Amino acid sequence: MSSPANMPAIRSSREIEDYAAALVIARRDRSGWSAEDQSQLESWLAQSPHHRAAYLRLDAAWSTADRVRALRPPSAGSARRGGLRNVSIRVAAGLVALVGLGFGASLLLPGQSVHTYATPVGGREILHLADGSQIELNTDTVLRTAVNRTHRKVWLDKGEAYFRIAHDAAHPFVVQAGDRSVTVLGTKFTVRRDARMLEVSLLDGHVRFNAKDEGARMPIDLVPGDVVTATANTVTLRRKPKLEIDSSLSWRRGVLVFDRTPLADAARELNRYNTEKIVIGDDVTAHTTIGGTFESTNVAGFARVAHAVLGLRVQYRRGETVISQ
Secondary structure, three states: OOOHHHOOOOOOHHHHHHHHHHHHHHHHOOOOOOHHHHHHHHHHHHHOHHHHHHHHHHHHHHHHOOOOHHHOOOOHHHHHHHOHHHOOHHHHHHHHHHHHHOOOOOOOOOOOOOEEEEOOOOOOEEEEOOOOOEEEEOOOOEEEEEEOOOOEEEEEEEEEEEEEOOOOOOOOEEEEEOOEEEEEOOOEEEEEEOOOOEEEEEEEOOEEEEEOOOHHHOOEEEOOOEEEEEOOOOEEEEEOOHHHHHHHOHHHHOEEEEEEEEHHHHHHHHHOOOOOEEEEOOHHHHHOEEEEEEEOOOHHHHHHHHHHOOOOEEEEEOOEEEEEO
């Protein structure tokens, strides 16, 4: 595998797809995949949100199509001897084709196409869909869409999005997040997905939350003010005041609103939007609360308030801002 500095200059979307497919194949043939290879993969993913989106999509496609043995390379050693750029083009192209055929998109109907959108850390993007719906993507989010006048489905692979869905009783709008889904006719809601949990907050209208792994407890029909939080083993439903839900949407204005929020939680939220991370140095500081409205990408401003208002110590290290007693 080439070093990050010597990685091929990839310009076209097809080259990105082919190279991502080669990475997926090499990584899944675990024999021979090293810590150095993993570091180089992470470097390539960090170069562009388009790299990350392609890799996540193709990795999901390979998982679904794992039973298609003919597409697998004969051995990890043969793939590595030729280098990633020499991995069988037929294999890479076959994996890309699987996505187009629907293995990575729940078997699309003829004539449908999937579009992938990705935002970098700290970025936001507004999507206007063919059915008149609108989706706002928050920081570090990957979303795929297959929406036209007769079929409306999107996949939230990671991150957070605010949905304003055009009403169409004949064609429900489905948001798929792993094995869980949200089905709506026309409404306003948010979906947030990370490695720990999935959260759905309803602002207006009605939505139905469902999961393949939750048995008789599904589905759950939400009304405005309901918030569903699902982890690997639990699903909880609770009510939130409208003001609290509105505050959780402040990212749409580029700010974060904290109200007697423990510094550990505030730092965790700010870290979603910044490559320079806030580190809380001790337990006392972690439980100290803070309030106010802060720019989501202004770590220095948050640190200044912590120092000037709360009397906390601030130290700047490479890539980190440490706040402590």
